[in-house]
Amino acid sequence: MKIAGSYTVPFPPERAYEMMQDPDVLARSIPGCESLEKIGENEYRMKMKMVLASLSGAFEGKVRLADQKPPSSFRMVVEGSGKIGFVKGDGLLTLTPKDGGTEVAYDGDAQVGGTMAAVGQRLIDATAKMMIKRFFENLRSVEVSSR
Amino acid sequence: MIPQAFDYTAPKSLDEALGLLAKGAKPLAGGMSLIPMMKLRLAAPDHLVDLRRLKDLNYIREQGAAVHIGATATHYDVENSAVVRGKCPLLAETAAHIGDVQVRNMGTIGGSIAHNDPSADYPAALQALEAKVVLKGAKSERTVSVADFFVDTFTTALEPGEIIREVIVPVEDSGTGTSYQKVAQPASGFAIVGIAVRVRKSGGKIGMARIGVTGLANRSYRAAAAEKALEGKAGSATEIQNAASLVAERVDVNSDLHASADYRRHLAVVYAARALMAALARSA
Amino acid sequence: MATTITKPETLVGKRIRRREDPRLITGTATYVDDIKMPGMHYATIVRSPHAAARIRSINTKKAAAHKGVIAVFTGKDTQKVGPVPCGASLPGLRVPHHHILAMDRVYFAGHPVAVVVATDRYVAADAADLIEVDWDVLPAVADPEKALAKGAPAVHPEWPDNVAFNYHQEGGNVEKAFSEADVVVKQRITSQRLIPTAMETRGVVADWRPADRQLNLYSSTQIPHLMRTLVAQMLGLEENRLRVVAPEVGGGFGSKLNVYAEEALMGFVAMKIQQPVKWIESRRENFLCTIHGRGHVDHYEVAAKRDGTILGIKLHIIQDLGAYHQLLTPAIPTLSVLMMPGLYKTQNVRADIVGVFTNCVPTDAYRGAGRPEATHGIERMVDVLAAELKMDPAEIRLKNFVTKEQFPFPTATGLTYDSGDYAAPLKKALDIVDYQNLRNEQAQARKQGKLMGIGMSTYGEICAFGPSPATPAGGWESATVKIDPTGKVTVMTGASPHGQGEETTFAQIAADELGVNIDDILVLHGDTAVVQYGIGTFGSRSTAVGGTAVYFALQDLKAKIKKFGAMLLGSDDVSFSGGQVICNKTGKSKSIQEIAAASYRAMKLPPNTEPGLISTHFWEPPNFTFPFGAHIVVTDVDRDTGAVAVRRYVAVDDCGNILNPLIVDGQIHGGVAQGLGQALWEQAVYDDNGQLVTGELMDYAVPKAHMMPRIESDHTTTPTSVNPLGVKGVGEAGTIGCSPAVVNSVVDALAPLGVKHLDMPMTPETIWKLIARSKS
Incomplete structure (x- = not known):
C-alpha cells in the first residue's frame, strides 16, 4: 500500500531533522512506542503498544534510519510484529522550509500482514494516516516542551 | 474466533458501572464491534462491564425541544420509535440503514458512536442534526456537540472512565425535509x-x-x-x-x-x- | 397385521417439500460441532502469517506448559503421516510433497505449522498464541501471470519456473479453420479466485478406540468413503479400522470434495492422545485454508465466417493452482477444455493449459468446477463475435447450435453429448422476456442516454460424473434398499447429500417404485459403517448416478417381492403395483408388508431365493449427461455511479426429467446467487506479498438475500437416455449459466460507450471509470 502526504511543523528543517534522528524524541513521538533501544548504527529495537478504540496489540520490531541527507531528507524503516499481525513501513521523508516552519513530506510503502490485514482492510488507510498525524503532533509537542 | 479470558460484570446501577470503569474496565453495549474484535483477538480487554442491562440508559423520550436517547437504545429502537420518527425522522431513517436486522437488534447508539468507526451511519445524521452527547464519568457529567465528539478515526472526546449517557437531538421544525x-x-x-x-x-x-x-x-x-x-x-x-x-x-x-x-x-x-x-x- | 395401503398418486415430478428441512429449520440437526463426547479434547492449529518463509525454529515450550494443554505437535512429529493426496494425474505433473504440518518451510499464508491440544477450546486458543516461530520471511508471488514472469520468486525452489504442468488438447484442424476465417476475434477473459464460503466451515472430530483398534472420524465432507480410503492410507491404518461419518453438512460447493491435512491430523492426534479430539475451522481459517475456486486467466481466439458461422476456437488457460495440489486441483482446468466448444457445432479446437504455482491456498472444485470458466469464456466470445459482426446475440447462437437431429453428438474435445434441443430454452427465454419489445425499449432508453443492457448465455454442462474411466476415483454410485419385516423401507445411498435434497428425491423414487407411502421410507447416507462403499456428492451426479443406482436396486427388490408374492398367492401369474402383488387371475393380493414379514419369517421360500428383502446395486453410467439452458438478464447501469441493477433474471434450464420441481428451483436459485456473486461482487484478493486481504466476510462480498433479484425460473425437458430416470443433473447449472449472461448484459448496456469486455467482478468503480473515460 502506498502512503504519501505531508505535515507542517512550526520549526525549521534543521531542528525537525535533528529531532527525528534522536531516539529519545522518536520514542516519545511514535504513537504507542514504549521503548527504543539502540542495536546498531541508526538502528533501534522498539516495543510498542498500539491502542485504537477496542483494538490493542503489542508489537516488537525495529526502527532504522538510512540515506540521511541532513537537513533535507532521510529514510525511515519501521517493522513490527505481534500476535495480531505484522507491519512494515518504508518511507522517504523530505523536509522543506515553509513559512518559518518545515513541511515534512512522506512517501513510501506499507505492508500489513496477519489478522490485521485480513480483517482490517477497510481501516488500514485511515489508521495509517492517523498514526502519521499523531507522530507529527507528538513531535510538535516534544519540541514545545523542550523549549 | 475464540476470545481471551475476561471478567464480566453486569452492574445494577450506573454508579456501580462508572466505579468499575474508573478502574479500567471496558464498557460493553451491543457488542457488535467489540465482540468480533475480541473473537479475532484484536482486542483483549481484561474486564467487561455490560451496560445493556442498565435501565437508566435505555430510553427514548421527548423533553423540552429535544429528543433524549439513552446510550443503550438499540438501532431497532431508534428506527421504530414513534418519538424519533415523529420528531427527528432523519435519525430513524439512518438507523434503518445500519448493518442488518441482527445488528440493529443488538447494536446501540451509544456503542456505535463511542466506537466512532469512520464508516458508521449514525455520525452523518448526528452531524446534520447538530446533536449533543452527554458524557458521564464517576464524578462529572458534561455535554459536548457531536462536532467536538467525533475526533478522529476510532477516537472520540470520551476520557478514560467516561461513558456516553445519552444523545440529545433537537426536535425537527415542521417543514424540514x-x-x-x-x-x-x-x-x-x-x-x-x-x-x-x-x-x-x-x-x-x-x-x-x-x-x-x-x-x-x-x-x-x-x-x-x-x-x-x-x-x-x-x-x-x-x-x-x-x-x-x-x-x-x-x-x-x-x-x-x-x-x-x-x-x-x-x-x-x-x-x-x-x-x-x-x-x-x-x-x- | 398390516393393512393394505393403496397409494393414490405417483410422487416423482411433484413439488414435495424437503423432508430434511424440519431438522434444519428447527436447529436440531447434528453438525460436526454438535458432537460431544466424554473426554473430548480440542485442537487449535497454528498457521503461518507469511505466504513464504523458512522456519528457523519453533518453540512450543510455553504452549506445552500452559495449564490444560496435553499435547503440542509440529511437522517433525507428523512427518510420517500423509502426504495430503492429489487424486488427479496429468502427464508430467509436478506434485509437491504436501505434509500435513509444515516441515521447514511454508508456502502460503495459513499453512499449518503446529497443533495445540487442550482440554478446552479456549485454553487451546490461548496456548496457540504462546507458540513462537522464528520466521525467515521470503519473497512470495500471489499472481499466476507474475509467477510465470522471469525472475519471479519460486514457490517451490525445486521448480523455479513455477510451472506444475502443461497440457495440450486439440481436435479437428484449427489452423485450417483460422486460415479460412473471415474474422478472428480475440479476448483475454479472467475468472477470478472465489472463496466457496459454505455456511458451515469445516470441522473434524476424531475418536480413537485403542482396545478395538478403531478410529471414528466425523468430518464435514462430501465424500466420506473416498476420505476413508485416503485418510486410512495417510495414517497407515487398515481401511476397515476407520469409520468416516459425514453428519449434517452445511454446504460444500466442492470445497468439501477433498481430503485435507486436518482430517489426517485429527486422526493422528486422537491416536496419540488416546482421547477424542475436535477441531472446528474458524471463518478466517476457512477463507485462508480451505480451497478456493476458479483462478483463470484465459486467452481466447475465435475464427468465424462473416455470416456468423464459428469455424474454430483457440484457448490458452493460465490456471492459478496455489501452492499445492489438493485432491483435484490440476484436473479442474481440463474440464474447462472439455467444455470449451459449448453448445456449438465447431469441430476445430485447440487448448493449452499452463498450471502455475502461487503462494496462495490451492484452488480446486467450486460449484461448476471448470465448466463455469469454459461457459463464461465461450459465451463471452460469442457475444464479442456478434458485436464484431453486428449480429444479434440470439441469432448467432441459434446459427451455431448443435441441432437436435445431431444427437448423440461427438464433440471436438472427445465427448458425446447425449441429448438436447439447444434452441428450445433460448427461444422460450426470449419469449418470456418478450425479446423484440425489450430491444425496442432499449433503443428508446439509449436515445435518452440510459444504459440498459440485455444479455444472454446459453450454457451446456457436463454432469453426472461420470463414467469410471473418465474420473479419478471411479464414477459409479451405489445403493442398497432394504425392507424391514414390518414393511418399512430404508434406502442407503453411496452419494453424500449435503443440501441437495436427496433424502426427498430418493424417497420419491422408492415410493413410486414400491408403491408405498413416502413416510415409510428412510434415506440414509454419509456413514461408512452403515452405507456400502460409494463415491459421494459432487459434479451434479447424485440423482443422475446415485438415483439410478437406487432405481436399479429397487428393480431387483421388486423382482424378489414378486417371487414371494407369487409363492404366497400360489400363482405364477402375478403383477406388482401400488405396493401389492396381485394375482392376475383371482385378483387376490398380498401387500409389501405381508410379503416382507413372510420373507423374514422364512417358513417357506421361493425356489433359489434367500430370506429377507435387501438389494444392493452398483451402477456404472455409460456416459456423462449434458444439461443445457438459456439465461437472459436485463440490467440497468447507473450512469452516475456505475452501479448495476438486475431488472430481470430469466433462467430456462433443461436438466432432463425433473423429479422434484421445488428442489430444482432451489438449486437454480442457489446456483444463480453464486453466479451473480462472481459476476458482481466476489473476489479473493491477495496482495503482492501473498496476504489474503479479503480475509473475512467484512471484505469478501457474498450475496445476501436483499441483493438478489427475483429469478424467473422455467424449464424445457429433454430426457437423457444415459439413465432410465432420464435425469441429467442441476446442482451447478444456475452458476454456470449465470455469470456470462450478467456480464453480457452489462457489456451490452455499456456498448454505446464503446465497451467491448468487462472482467469480473464488475464493480461499480470499474464501470464508473469506463463511463468517465468515454466522456473524456
Whole structure:
C-alpha cells in the first residue's frame, strides 16, 4: 500500500531533522512506542503498544534510519510484529522550509500482514494516516516542551 | 474466533458501572464491534462491564425541544420509535440503514458512536442534526456537540472512565425535509459514502441546510461550504449540483479495497445531490 | 397385521417439500460441532502469517506448559503421516510433497505449522498464541501471470519456473479453420479466485478406540468413503479400522470434495492422545485454508465466417493452482477444455493449459468446477463475435447450435453429448422476456442516454460424473434398499447429500417404485459403517448416478417381492403395483408388508431365493449427461455511479426429467446467487506479498438475500437416455449459466460507450471509470 502526504511543523528543517534522528524524541513521538533501544548504527529495537478504540496489540520490531541527507531528507524503516499481525513501513521523508516552519513530506510503502490485514482492510488507510498525524503532533509537542 | 479470558460484570446501577470503569474496565453495549474484535483477538480487554442491562440508559423520550436517547437504545429502537420518527425522522431513517436486522437488534447508539468507526451511519445524521452527547464519568457529567465528539478515526472526546449517557437531538421544525442516502459496501454493509441532509425553506428559498458526511474521511463532518452555497437559493437542479460538488472539498479522502479515493469523492458528490433532492422533495 | 395401503398418486415430478428441512429449520440437526463426547479434547492449529518463509525454529515450550494443554505437535512429529493426496494425474505433473504440518518451510499464508491440544477450546486458543516461530520471511508471488514472469520468486525452489504442468488438447484442424476465417476475434477473459464460503466451515472430530483398534472420524465432507480410503492410507491404518461419518453438512460447493491435512491430523492426534479430539475451522481459517475456486486467466481466439458461422476456437488457460495440489486441483482446468466448444457445432479446437504455482491456498472444485470458466469464456466470445459482426446475440447462437437431429453428438474435445434441443430454452427465454419489445425499449432508453443492457448465455454442462474411466476415483454410485419385516423401507445411498435434497428425491423414487407411502421410507447416507462403499456428492451426479443406482436396486427388490408374492398367492401369474402383488387371475393380493414379514419369517421360500428383502446395486453410467439452458438478464447501469441493477433474471434450464420441481428451483436459485456473486461482487484478493486481504466476510462480498433479484425460473425437458430416470443433473447449472449472461448484459448496456469486455467482478468503480473515460 502506498502512503504519501505531508505535515507542517512550526520549526525549521534543521531542528525537525535533528529531532527525528534522536531516539529519545522518536520514542516519545511514535504513537504507542514504549521503548527504543539502540542495536546498531541508526538502528533501534522498539516495543510498542498500539491502542485504537477496542483494538490493542503489542508489537516488537525495529526502527532504522538510512540515506540521511541532513537537513533535507532521510529514510525511515519501521517493522513490527505481534500476535495480531505484522507491519512494515518504508518511507522517504523530505523536509522543506515553509513559512518559518518545515513541511515534512512522506512517501513510501506499507505492508500489513496477519489478522490485521485480513480483517482490517477497510481501516488500514485511515489508521495509517492517523498514526502519521499523531507522530507529527507528538513531535510538535516534544519540541514545545523542550523549549 | 475464540476470545481471551475476561471478567464480566453486569452492574445494577450506573454508579456501580462508572466505579468499575474508573478502574479500567471496558464498557460493553451491543457488542457488535467489540465482540468480533475480541473473537479475532484484536482486542483483549481484561474486564467487561455490560451496560445493556442498565435501565437508566435505555430510553427514548421527548423533553423540552429535544429528543433524549439513552446510550443503550438499540438501532431497532431508534428506527421504530414513534418519538424519533415523529420528531427527528432523519435519525430513524439512518438507523434503518445500519448493518442488518441482527445488528440493529443488538447494536446501540451509544456503542456505535463511542466506537466512532469512520464508516458508521449514525455520525452523518448526528452531524446534520447538530446533536449533543452527554458524557458521564464517576464524578462529572458534561455535554459536548457531536462536532467536538467525533475526533478522529476510532477516537472520540470520551476520557478514560467516561461513558456516553445519552444523545440529545433537537426536535425537527415542521417543514424540514430530511434524507439519508448511502452507498453500502457489499460485504460489510458499512457506508462507502453516507450523506445525511436536512433542509428547510422559507419564502421559497432554502433558509437552512445541514449536510453530514460519513465514510469519506477519517471522521464524519459537516460539509459547511456546500451548506452555505445552498442558503438563499431556490434549490434548482444546478444549484443542488453546485452545492453537492463542494461536499468533499478540502477533505483527505480515504481509499480502500472497495473504493478508491477518487471514486469515493465522486460518489459523495452524486449522493449529496441525491440526498438534497430527496430532502427538498420532503420539505414543505 | 398390516393393512393394505393403496397409494393414490405417483410422487416423482411433484413439488414435495424437503423432508430434511424440519431438522434444519428447527436447529436440531447434528453438525460436526454438535458432537460431544466424554473426554473430548480440542485442537487449535497454528498457521503461518507469511505466504513464504523458512522456519528457523519453533518453540512450543510455553504452549506445552500452559495449564490444560496435553499435547503440542509440529511437522517433525507428523512427518510420517500423509502426504495430503492429489487424486488427479496429468502427464508430467509436478506434485509437491504436501505434509500435513509444515516441515521447514511454508508456502502460503495459513499453512499449518503446529497443533495445540487442550482440554478446552479456549485454553487451546490461548496456548496457540504462546507458540513462537522464528520466521525467515521470503519473497512470495500471489499472481499466476507474475509467477510465470522471469525472475519471479519460486514457490517451490525445486521448480523455479513455477510451472506444475502443461497440457495440450486439440481436435479437428484449427489452423485450417483460422486460415479460412473471415474474422478472428480475440479476448483475454479472467475468472477470478472465489472463496466457496459454505455456511458451515469445516470441522473434524476424531475418536480413537485403542482396545478395538478403531478410529471414528466425523468430518464435514462430501465424500466420506473416498476420505476413508485416503485418510486410512495417510495414517497407515487398515481401511476397515476407520469409520468416516459425514453428519449434517452445511454446504460444500466442492470445497468439501477433498481430503485435507486436518482430517489426517485429527486422526493422528486422537491416536496419540488416546482421547477424542475436535477441531472446528474458524471463518478466517476457512477463507485462508480451505480451497478456493476458479483462478483463470484465459486467452481466447475465435475464427468465424462473416455470416456468423464459428469455424474454430483457440484457448490458452493460465490456471492459478496455489501452492499445492489438493485432491483435484490440476484436473479442474481440463474440464474447462472439455467444455470449451459449448453448445456449438465447431469441430476445430485447440487448448493449452499452463498450471502455475502461487503462494496462495490451492484452488480446486467450486460449484461448476471448470465448466463455469469454459461457459463464461465461450459465451463471452460469442457475444464479442456478434458485436464484431453486428449480429444479434440470439441469432448467432441459434446459427451455431448443435441441432437436435445431431444427437448423440461427438464433440471436438472427445465427448458425446447425449441429448438436447439447444434452441428450445433460448427461444422460450426470449419469449418470456418478450425479446423484440425489450430491444425496442432499449433503443428508446439509449436515445435518452440510459444504459440498459440485455444479455444472454446459453450454457451446456457436463454432469453426472461420470463414467469410471473418465474420473479419478471411479464414477459409479451405489445403493442398497432394504425392507424391514414390518414393511418399512430404508434406502442407503453411496452419494453424500449435503443440501441437495436427496433424502426427498430418493424417497420419491422408492415410493413410486414400491408403491408405498413416502413416510415409510428412510434415506440414509454419509456413514461408512452403515452405507456400502460409494463415491459421494459432487459434479451434479447424485440423482443422475446415485438415483439410478437406487432405481436399479429397487428393480431387483421388486423382482424378489414378486417371487414371494407369487409363492404366497400360489400363482405364477402375478403383477406388482401400488405396493401389492396381485394375482392376475383371482385378483387376490398380498401387500409389501405381508410379503416382507413372510420373507423374514422364512417358513417357506421361493425356489433359489434367500430370506429377507435387501438389494444392493452398483451402477456404472455409460456416459456423462449434458444439461443445457438459456439465461437472459436485463440490467440497468447507473450512469452516475456505475452501479448495476438486475431488472430481470430469466433462467430456462433443461436438466432432463425433473423429479422434484421445488428442489430444482432451489438449486437454480442457489446456483444463480453464486453466479451473480462472481459476476458482481466476489473476489479473493491477495496482495503482492501473498496476504489474503479479503480475509473475512467484512471484505469478501457474498450475496445476501436483499441483493438478489427475483429469478424467473422455467424449464424445457429433454430426457437423457444415459439413465432410465432420464435425469441429467442441476446442482451447478444456475452458476454456470449465470455469470456470462450478467456480464453480457452489462457489456451490452455499456456498448454505446464503446465497451467491448468487462472482467469480473464488475464493480461499480470499474464501470464508473469506463463511463468517465468515454466522456473524456
